[in-house]
Structures are given as structure tokens and as C-alpha cells.
Amino acid sequence: MKEEIEKAIQTLKQGGLILYPTDTVWGIGCDATNANAVRKVYNLKQREDNKALICLVNNYSMLERHVDNVPKMAYTILDIADKPTTVIYDSPAGIAENLVAKDNTLAIRIVDHKFCEKLIKYFGRPIVSTSANISGQPTPNSFKEISEAILKGVDYVVNLQNENKNAKPSTIIKLSNNGGVKIIRE
Template sequence: MLISINPINPQPRLIRQIVECLKQGGVIIYPTDTTYGIGCDIFNRKGVKKIFQIKQRDSHKPFSFICTDLAEISSYAQVSNFAFKIMKRHLPGPYTFVLDATKVVPDSLSTKQKTVGIRIPDSPICQAIVKELGHPLVTTSANISGEQTPADPYEINEHLGHLVDMVVDGGISMNEASTVISLLNDSIEVLRQGSGDTGWIE
């Protein structure tokens, strides 16, 4: 199912429809502030497993997830004062921050070292979905691992739409993933340069 939604002022009725799909265990493709992502409720074990299968990705490489705000992040990750100041300055934005996980995070979404990648995209659609859902949303680029993510939702729907429950059309996206930054041990390390600027890192 392809559903078109206003990327600036997402219609509440459509957000509720998307979230109802997620609550029923659905897997969706949706726009972020970088590429389109594939996601499900982080507590939907079958959904997470299905996304691994769609991506053809090694299960030892867990996905990141989207939170609504910094307060919610603190439920799922250990946020030091150092990390809080960095994230407050740069979120919402095109960054994934790696932090130590709390026990709330499902094993399928944390590494062996018990770390997690967390995003707050600058996307009204993402923020509305996660707020309505009440849980973080799994996020990983809408592609087969190693391939480029199309920017056009119609192209994504053509390639992957039959594998998911819903494709949310929020218009043409960027085709560059988020910048991944580790904040472990109160130090900054760029793990992947993406669309987020890193000029602020000394």
C-alpha cells in the first residue's frame, strides 16, 4: 500500500493509519530527513526479523532507531552530560549517535557491546509517527544492503513495496544517509560521514 502524506504538515488521520499498521505488527517504508527508511515498532520482534530478511543484512549488525526527543533517548541509552550537550545542539538533525544501551533495548537492536544507534530526524512525518506510536521506530535505509537507496518513493515502492505493509510517500528525499557519531566514553568519533556536517568537531 502506497500512502501519500504532506511532508510539512502530515495529516493526523494518515498518521493514525500508519501507526495502526505498526501496532498490528506491520513493517513500513517512510521518509526521514536523509534517505527513506524501513521500520517497525522496536518491540516487534517479528518485524525486526523481517527487516533483516528484506535488507539481506547480517543479524550481527543491528539497526538504529528513532526517538521523539532527548527525554525518550534517556530511557533507551545512557546519556552523560557530555552526550546530552552534543545531542541537544545537533538534534533534530541528520545524525545517528551511538551510545551505551539500557536494559530496555531489545537484544536485536543492540550490539554485543550493548551499544545502540539513535536518531531524531528533522522530519515532521517521523516525529508524528513516533509520538503517536509511543515507542521508538526502527530505522535503516530502504534498500538491499550494499545498494543505494532510491530518492523517489515510487521507485522504492516498485522495488520493495511488495515486501512491506505500507510505503509512506513524503516526496523526493535525499539519497545520502545520516552521519554516524560515537559518543562512547565521552569522546567524539565519526564512524560514518553522511549528510550531517562534522565541521563542528574539533
């Protein structure tokens, strides 16, 4: 695993795209602070850049560095969640501008996956995570379902094909600083 983390970090630092296992589905990832890398993700997925992407962090500390005001309710939701949960926050900070939605929000998940946690920890920055498919196509449930276009479109494929057991997208909840809560995806 150490070698895979090192190769993935090298690719991320160069502004490249990685294909990697997460706590949900296989993801296309890049440095969430690099606008050029984020643009490459949109291009590979053939996705309009007004459809926001998810960002992964490895702990509350990194979350707090990239959201101006984390609502107290977020901690409660994340502490009691029994499956991977992505929260959409108001007023993200220190993130590539083209990763932030037009309403000044950002979807962030504190990842619960050994490889991802270590990757993010040693990289020291959030990583984009979006399903490994062309926009509008079905989300692959396993590595072997990922299309050739995606496999050839990334700069590095993490060699941990047996790492992902969940194969379901995360729950998505939108929390507003004014106290609003909305479930986007269960």
C-alpha cells in the same frame, strides 16, 4: 498526514513493516521493541542480524528512557548539529534484543521531521529506521528509486512521496560512557 500516521501506527502495532519518509532517506521501519518485527526488517533487507539498525525517537525524554546513561556530550553534539545526526550509545534499554549490537550499543537519532515526530509521539515507542534498499545495494535518493522488492516487502507504504528533500544518510557518531568519541560516518 493524520490518516497516514493512523495507518502507519496500526501497521506498527500489528508487528508489520512500514516504508516511510524520514529526515534523511526513505526508511523501512517497525516497532523497535518488537523482536519479530525487527527480524522481518533484517529478512527484507537480506541483511545479517549482526549489522545493527538505527532507531528513531522523537525527543530527549524518549532517548533517556531507552539509554541507561546518556553522556552529557550527546546533548552538546545534538544541539549544535546542523544536519541529522545519529549517535551510538552504550547500554540501551527497553529495546528488542536483536536490535542491540553485540557490543551492547544502539544507534539512535532524535528525528527532526514533522511526520516522523508525530508518528513516534502517537505510537509512543521508538521506531526502527534503515535505508529502503536490499543490503549491499545503493541507498535510494528518492521514493521513485526504491526497488519493487522493498515496496512489495513492507506491509504499508506511507503516502507522502514528496516529503523527503534531504536524501542523504545521517552523520553517525559513537559515544562511549568512558568519554570516547568516534565519527563513524560524516
